[in-house]
Amino acid sequence: MQKLLLVLPIIIPLGTSAILILTWRACRVQRWLSLLGSTALMVVAGLLLATVWRDGIQATQVGNWPAPYGITLVADLFSATMVVLTALMGFAVMIYSLSGLGIDPARESFGYYPLLNILLMGVSGAFLTGDIFNMYVWFEVMLISSFVLLALGGERAQLEGALKYVTINLVSSAVFLTAVGVLYGVVGTLNMADLAIKLHNTAEPGLVTTLAMLFLITFGIKAAIFPLFFWLPESYHTPPVAVSAIFAGLLTKVGVYALIRVFTLLFTQNVGYTHTLILVLSGFTMVVGVLGAAAQYEFRKILSFHIVSQIGYMIMGLGLFTPLAIAGSVFYIVHHIIVKTNLFLISGAVERLRGTYELKELGGLYRAYPGLSILFLIPALSLAGIPPLSGFWAKYTLVRAGLEIEQYVIVAAALLVGLLTLFSMTKIWNEAFWKPLPDTSEKLVAGAAANQNMGRMRVLVLPIIILTLLTILIGLVAEPVLLLAMAASEQLLQPSEYIEAVMGA
Amino acid sequence: MTSLIMRTATPLLSPLMVFFSIFLLLRGHNNPGGGFVGGLLAAAAFAMWAIAYNVQVARHRLAVDPPLLVGSGLLLALASGSVSLLTGKPFLTGKWVEIPIPLLGHLEIGTPMVFDVGVYLVVLGVLMIIILNLAEE
Numbered sequence: 001m002q003k004l005l006l007v008l009p010i011i012i013p014l015g016t017s018a019i020l021i022l023t024w025r026a027c028r029v030q031r032w033l034s035l036l037g038s039t040a041l042m043v044v045a046g047l048l049l050a051t052v053w054r055d056g057i058q059a060t061q062v063g064n065w066p067a068p069y070g071i072t073l074v075a076d077l078f079s080a081t082m083v084v085l086t087a088l089m090g091f092a093v094m095i096y097s098l099s100g101l102g103i104d105p106a107r108e109s110f111g112y113y114p115l116l117n118i119l120l121m122g123v124s125g126a127f128l129t130g131d132i133f134n135m136y137v138w139f140e141v142m143l144i145s146s147f148v149l150l151a152l153g154g155e156r157a158q159l160e161g162a163l164k165y166v167t168i169n170l171v172s173s174a175v176f177l178t179a180v181g182v183l184y185g186v187v188g189t190l191n192m193a194d195l196a197i198k199l200h201n202t203a204e205p206g207l208v209t210t211l212a213m214l215f216l217i218t219f220g221i222k223a224a225i226f227p228l229f230f231w232l233p234e235s236y237h238t239p240p241v242a243v244s245a246i247f248a249g250l251l252t253k254v255g256v257y258a259l260i261r262v263f264t265l266l267f268t269q270n271v272g273y274t275h276t277l278i279l280v281l282s283g284f285t286m287v288v289g290v291l292g293a294a295a296q297y298e299f300r301k302i303l304s305f306h307i308v309s310q311i312g313y314m315i316m317g318l319g320l321f322t323p324l325a326i327a328g329s330v331f332y333i334v335h336h337i338i339v340k341t342n343l344f345l346i347s348g349a350v351e352r353l354r355g356t357y358e359l360k361e362l363g364g365l366y367r368a369y370p371g372l373s374i375l376f377l378i379p380a381l382s383l384a385g386i387p388p389l390s391g392f393w394a395k396y397t398l399v400r401a402g403l404e405i406e407q408y409v410i411v412a413a414a415l416l417v418g419l420l421t422l423f424s425m426t427k428i429w430n431e432a433f434w435k436p437l438p439d440t441s442e443k444l445v446a447g448a449a450a451n452q453n454m455g456r457m458r459v460l461v462l463p464i465i466i467l468t469l470l471t472i473l474i475g476l477v478a479e480p481v482l483l484l485a486m487a488a489s490e491q492l493l494q495p496s497e498y499i500e501a502v503m504g505a
Numbered sequence: 506m507t508s509l510i511m512r513t514a515t516p517l518l519s520p521l522m523v524f525f526s527i528f529l530l531l532r533g534h535n536n537p538g539g540g541f542v543g544g545l546l547a548a549a550a551f552a553m554w555a556i557a558y559n560v561q562v563a564r565h566r567l568a569v570d571p572p573l574l575v576g577s578g579l580l581l582a583l584a585s586g587s588v589s590l591l592t593g594k595p596f597l598t599g600k601w602v603e604i605p606i607p608l609l610g611h612l613e614i615g616t617p618m619v620f621d622v623g624v625y626l627v628v629l630g631v632l633m634i635i636i637l638n639l640a641e642e
Contacts (some may be wrong), residue, residue, distance in 0.1 A: 007596040021576035064589070064598040071597075094510055 068191030072130030153164035161235030223255025241348030249341030280320025286312030325401035355448035364437035522550035544628025578626030
């Protein structure tokens with residue numbers, strides 16, 4: 001039964017998607033079936049996390065061939081947490097789409113739901129796999145469905161964004177495949193637990209560092225770290241908001257997960273070189289991302305640049321490479337996925353009310369919709385790291401970890417970027433919510449008001465409320481989450497338990 | 506395209522290709538072949554109708570809506586993997602039954618073959634969606 005829990009996060013979205021393809025064109029049925037599927041996924045993910053917390057790392061060999069030859073699935077606390085977040089974001093976006101406002105009917109009936117489920121399957125698979133080649137396969141599953149979701153609808157801006165996204169990701173996949181090939185040539189295995197053992201006894205430290213750099217490049221592109229991030233702000237604001245919300249929450253984080261996984265389990269031979277490089281890159285990622293956002297006046301584009309900047313924080317913990325720092329990274333990922341998806345969902349709600357994402361054309365939202373404005377303010381302040389919200393604890397943990405090992409430069413950068421993030425969020429607040437509505441936008445508002453429907457708006461706001469409450473909850477009761485992050489970081493830094501679970505299963 | 510050669514050859518070749526694709530599918534268990542290449546060949550057989558005549562004829566010959574093939578193929582593959590869960594083995598573990606056939610010995614049928622049939626249906630369905638949509642434009 002416990003072994004089954006490892007497979008279900010992959011089977012459930014696949015089965016849902018297969019049934020959805022059979023009900024092609026029946027939109028209403030698809031909505032409810034997807035919601036059912038993502039609810040089931042959430043229950044299973046929760047059970048998985050509870051099991052891993054109680055009984056330690058879980059592993060299974062799909063097809064019943066023993067490791068290192070079989071298809072290994074393994075869940076430690078980090079990956080189980082990520083699966084829970086995946087399910088939660090899937091659930092939030094499904095409710096959002098249920099309103100019929102998150103995505104337009106034309107796209108909805110053209111395979112939106114089956115693709116979204118395949119995307120969730122790819123993401124869960126990437127988190128659960130214990131084999132580096134299978135990770136490549138799951139990345140492809142995830143990317144191919146994201147290509148279609150991004151281009152679905154075929155608007156001009158969308159295709160332009162999708163072209164950049166597809167091109168850079170194909171390059172990244174090619175590098176990934178090359179790295180996997182060379183790795184197999186050097187070590188003769190691709191099972192990550194087996195690799196961890198064999199890489200530590202290798203006679204060629206130079207080649208291993210080269211491999212580490214190849215993996216840094218490929219996962220760096222997927223995670224959008226400096227200097228390979230430019231594709232993200234170019235593409236994430238183009239698809240319908242439900243799609244960009246799930247992209248913003250999950251996709252880059254799979255890259256971050258992969259980075260943390262390989263740089264704690266496999267490439268720890270030359271920490272002085274590899275992890276210092278990661279630390280430097282994290283600093284640049286933070287600063288460049290936040291400066292990029294300062295120049296933007298489009299709601300979703302600002303948020304996209306902030307994703308880049310936030311990725312910097314997650315990588316910073318990996319670069320510092322102490323137990324507290326890795327725990328900080330895990331905490332940051334948890335906080336970020338919830339808050340960022342939420343902010344994108346809110347931008348969608350704003351667009352529904354006002355008919356535009358341009359800050360210059362927005363205004364007067366606080367006067368007209370004070371509730372929604374508060375719902376924006378909470379995750380925005382959390383993103384900037386204002387206590388007592390979740391972002392504060394995430395940043396606090398990282399900053400403290402940095403101070404402990406006297407890395408003052410990166411700590412200073414992290415604090416400065418926090419300040420600039422606050423500036424950016426204040427800009428959105430001032431422009432969209434506080435200032436009076438510009439006279440020129442009245443036509444837009446009238447246009448948007450024509451197809452408004454209060455009942456549907458309530459459904460649209462429901463996931464926003466859930467995610468906002470979660471942010472507040474994590475902020476107020478930070479200790480259990482911090483304990484979970486600490487335990488996850490301990491498992492990551494002591495790979496022996498992971499190796500034993502896989503090789504013994 | 507109206508080519509007399511194509512129009513004469515298609516009714517003869519197409520059934521033969523479908524037949525051969527099924528042969529490839531079944532042979533794939535121990536020899537080169539399998540669901541993927543079988544599905545490709547079957548799709549080629551139906552694509553010939555679209556080239557020689559038109560898309561409507563191809564759709565008519567296929568008789569099933571392509572998305573239906575994809576969905577049922579996925580479910581079939583999923584079901585073949587889940588059989589082993591009932592006996593407490595990990596997902597996708599192969600299970601076999603032997604059916605004795607008088608005079609010929611016995612026939613072994615296993616879940617990997619069912620999985621391959623699922624792959625066959627998915628490949629056929631996806632390719633038909635792509636080919637027929639492109640041919641319609």
